Amino acid sequence: MRRKIVAGNWKMNGDLAEMEDLLGEIKNQLGSVDEEITLIVSPPFPNLYPAFQSLRETDVLIAAQNMSQHEKGAFTGEVSADMLKGVGAKAVILGHSERRSLYHETNKDLAEKVKTALNHKMNIIFCVGEELESRKQNKQVKVVKHQLEEGLFHINSKDWGHIIIAYEPVWAIGTGETASPAQAQEMHAEIRKMIAEKFTPEIAEKVSILYGGSVKPANAKEIFAKKDVDGGLIGGASLKADDFLAIANSF
Numbered sequence: 001m002r003r004k005i006v007a008g009n010w011k012m013n014g015d016l017a018e019m020e021d022l023l024g025e026i027k028n029q030l031g032s033v034d035e036e037i038t039l040i041v042s043p044p045f046p047n048l049y050p051a052f053q054s055l056r057e058t059d060v061l062i063a064a065q066n067m068s069q070h071e072k073g074a075f076t077g078e079v080s081a082d083m084l085k086g087v088g089a090k091a092v093i094l095g096h097s098e099r100r101s102l103y104h105e106t107n108k109d110l111a112e113k114v115k116t117a118l119n120h121k122m123n124i125i126f127c128v129g130e131e132l133e134s135r136k137q138n139k140q141v142k143v144v145k146h147q148l149e150e151g152l153f154h155i156n157s158k159d160w161g162h163i164i165i166a167y168e169p170v171w172a173i174g175t176g177e178t179a180s181p182a183q184a185q186e187m188h189a190e191i192r193k194m195i196a197e198k199f200t201p202e203i204a205e206k207v208s209i210l211y212g213g214s215v216k217p218a219n220a221k222e223i224f225a226k227k228d229v230d231g232g233l234i235g236g237a238s239l240k241a242d243d244f245l246a247i248a249n250s251f
């Protein structure tokens with residue numbers, strides 16, 4: 001059975017005190033979440049270790065929001081896989097559309113980051129998704145296929161256990177506009193088909209594919225009910241404990 005996952009991407013939000021408050025509220029309500037659901041939170045770099053300390057006694061996993069493809073050395077401002085593991089991050093988000101568009105990360109950069117993360121046995125939430133213009137031209141499947149082929153599909157079959165895919169249509173991120181459940185299902189099924197064709201149907205069947213883009217407690221149930229949607233990568237709504245956990249309880 002595929003893992004059901006709800007991951008909160010906190011982006012560049014929350015100082016240490018605000019994060020401690022948020023984590024405190026999340027911990028208070030963890031008992032309400034089904035054990036089958038994997039919860040992940042993704043704080044900014046400086047808050048990774050405090051989050052790790054705070055979540056020690058829980059099953060909540062910690063993901064970083066980015067990682068260098070390099071091991072060490074003269075790369076000012078960068079953070080390595082070893083450093084992330086050292087502060088408790090078990091996973092890393094790679095290829096978020098904000099990294100792609102604002103920081104010009106290319107599929108080639110991402111392919112290298114994926115390789116480094118896997119060398120360090122880190123789990124990866126690999127993000128893909130089309131911009132509005134591509135959707136209008138009905139090119140969304142082609143765009144996502146290209147992102148996967150160049151950024152992710154160089155991995156070995158044995159590495160798929162470390163991979164989670166997040167489909168995040170760029171036009172739905174932080175906009176309040178969500179892909180319809182049918183649109184999400186359609187793309188998730190396409191992604192699974194791409195994995196089945198390039199690797200095997202068994203591998204494709206086991207990969208968790210998350211939807212991201214304005215997921216809220218009010219729309220999560222409908223989206224998560226779709227057969228190929230295994231959870232969500234949540235931005236804004238993950239900054240409120242009640243909303244984040246309500247989304248986790250929407251399967």
Ligand SMILES: O=C[C@H](O)COP(=O)(O)O
Binds near residue numbers: 009174237
């Ligand atoms: O990583 C999360 C996505 O960018 C979704 O963000 P959002 O839920 O604020 O639209």
